[in-house]
Amino acid sequence: MRQLSVISRRVAAAAVSLVLVGGAAACGPEGDDDAASGGERDAAPAKGGTLSVLNAVPQENFDPARLYTSGGGNVPSLVFRTLTTRNREDGAAGAKVVPDLATDLGKPSENATVWTYKLKAGLKYEDGSAITSGDVKYGIERSFAAELSGGAPYLRDWLVGGDDYPGPYEKKGKGGLDSIETPDARTIVFHLKKPEGEFPYLATQTQFTPVPKAKDEGTKYEEHPVSSGPYKVVKNTGDGERLVLERNPHWSAKTDPERHAYPDRIDVKSGLDSAVINQRLSTGSGADAAAVTTDTNLGPAELAQVSGDKKLADRVGTGRFGYTNYLAFNPKVKPFDDPKVRQAVSYAVNRTSVANAAGGSSLAEPATTYLPNQKSFGYTPYDHFPAGKTGDPKKAAKLLREAGYKNGLKITLTHSTAKDFETSPEIASAVQDALKKAGITVKLEGLEDNDYKETVHSVKGEPGLFLAHWGADWPSGGPFLAPIYDGRQIVRNGSNYNHAQLDDASVNDEIDAVNKLTDLDAAARRWGALDKKTGEKAVTVPLFHPVYKRLFGKDVKNVVISDWTGVLDISQVSVK
Structure with a gap:
């Protein structure tokens, strides 16, 4: 949680004052639990087009080992699949954990100290090679390396031997973590120090992303991580300031009912001034008509001004994060x-x-x-x-x-x-x-x-x-x-x-x-x-x-904001 707290504070700090271009706007009625109401967001979604993401905070360290996130509604979830994930629905329904790479939420031992997962059949990386349980194990092990620190601390605290494991790059760690077993290519077993009934929640963290050992380049892996999700990285510059994703041709919707992946391309521009982001979203000209933000709020001064513009009101999403x-x-x-x-x-x-x-x-x-x-x-x-x-x-x-x-x-x-x-x-x-x-x-x-x-x-x-x-x-x-x-x-x-x-x-x-x-x-x-x-x-x-209030572009459809993240879920958005 500690890192998420920092992220949320930076998100809250992005709420700034500006006069919205194109007239005043009105936010939706208070107390309405819907992410937004009416307008283009209710139109039937379709495949194609480019979704632009305009953010203030760069997507730094785009390596599943280093991210402190469950990949909920933001960019990492488009590239990194994990054993479990969140249910991609609005509001409270989106706070449930569901299977992702795994066939179920895991089978616990009687005292919840041993958790066994079975991978779905037919899972593939962006190069067409098969995803194996050994890759999930290796992905977790590399998250213990000092040079790849930054992720959630739970695995080090929960796994037997985790507190002493140095990661696979050290001579002492090359043999791997004995507390993670892979009896076959689709089965992975975790041995914990003490009962943890919420292990299915932990398995949503990006450290559970499979990583093929042969493609691991250590700290350079973030430049082109091998995708297990619907999109692959084609550009990563400025340490995440510009991130361009295109379709992973080997991703199969049959194995992934949670991500819709409607756009053909995702173009993420970060490090932007918060006032500029809200101005561009409110105006909605050119590519900005198909744009969203996942980290920039409307601030008090902006909300005080939003009145009388129904079109803009329909483009304010409301999110609640725990x-x-x-x-x-x-x-x-x-x-x-x-x-x-x-x-x-x-x-x-x-x-x-x-x-x-x-x-x-x-x-x-x-x-x-x-x-x-x-x-x-x-x-x-x-x-x-x-x-x-x-x-x-x-x-x-x-x-x-x-x-x-x-x-x-x-x-x-x-x-x-x-x-x-x-x-x-x-x-x-x-x-x-x-x-x-x-x-x-x-x-x-x-x-x-x-x-x-x-x-x-x-x-x-x-x-x-x-x-x-x-x-x-x-x-x-x-x-x-x-x-x-x-x-x-x-x-x-x-x-x-x-x-x-x-x-x-x-x-x-x-x-x-x-x-x-x-x-x-x-x-x-x-x-x-x-x-x-x-x-x-x-x-x-x-x-x-x-409470988070965020604008989205006028061509954006299928807006989903869950109580897990309080953030618009990019994996559900359509721009056509």
Whole structure:
């Protein structure tokens, strides 16, 4: 999750102010769960044409070992297929995991420590050669190489022997990982250190992409990775700033019901100014009529201007990604060692003013639960310290008096000075103003973004109260709750995310119990119950969940935005 959090912050930072060219626009009705409504997007999709992708952030390190992504709706999924993938549907239906290269979601052992997958028959690379289980194994092994670092850390943590494996380029690693077996060309078996019922989710990560050993060029592999998906790379310049994809003639839709691959060509231009991206999409002239963005939001100023233009309104896609912005307490720092002080802050928060500071209700939905309000996470409604829409300063002041602070309280709130709508000065100021009404005087401590991250993730230097955020690597409560509340994940000499340094045996035991479940729906219900339980400890104050509003070109059809990524799914788009 850690890297995804960074990516999401960069995405949020892309929301900028500009006057839309071609007149004002109106976004769709608030509360509408559809990605967009009416217009060209509902026309029947057809094959052919070129889809342009206009992005702010370059698609760097286009190597499946180095990408921190499940390939959900973005470009990597067009080239890299994995054992499993996400269901390519709108909204909540798109938060389900489904088979991709594999015939099913995997067959677990009784205790979920051994997972066996069978590859589909007839799978081929772009050169027509067969994809084998050995290629999947090798693709995973090379992701352990130091020179190919950057991907998700789970395989190193989960696989037996993973923590010591140096990758296949080192003499010690040439024999491969013994915990991955390939008894035949279509079977692959994984041996894990402990039960992991959510292994099918992990198998969506690009590290599970097959890589033919004979074609591996180490760090140069990203220039032309061998495609297992519907498109192959024909150009990669500027470290992902310009990426051109064309059809893989050996890809078969019969083995891949998830990706439609309508366009003949995908032209990705990155490193663009966010204002320019939105301007080009709104105008929609020439090739930009068949263009999309997967990382640039409409910002508050833009949404304030969008009114009265039905055509543009029909070209605003709405996405929700499992992500929570919150206040984090460090109970090791006074006065936050007192639960009543933490509860007082919880009651005093004005979520309406916080949401307004984050861009308004169109871009930020107030939150009272740590888990996002989506079924796949196990969302269980609760509000242990009900502050209403604008806070409850009287209740907060009463708790402060009970805690011994009859004349009020002075505290410090740490935040980043970056304008990213998450830990920004504006949100910090909104919190400051709300707490003042309860007799809490808040001193704001703004740090340059790198200093902020180093400070809040250090056990030794972590402040008592700071703005924080978290997103999930896949739509489940597991990668959301465990890093924040599992006492065994406290990192004392590195980046720590268990900011409360909570080490509660009952919480740790429940995390272990849920990890054993291979029934993902049952696991979701347990994650929701655990969220409610940990919420009572008042070590976080959930503030809001972000909403993404993005334009797409007037010739773009078949818009699909799932709750897994919150991003328009390129594999579904048609431009003809």
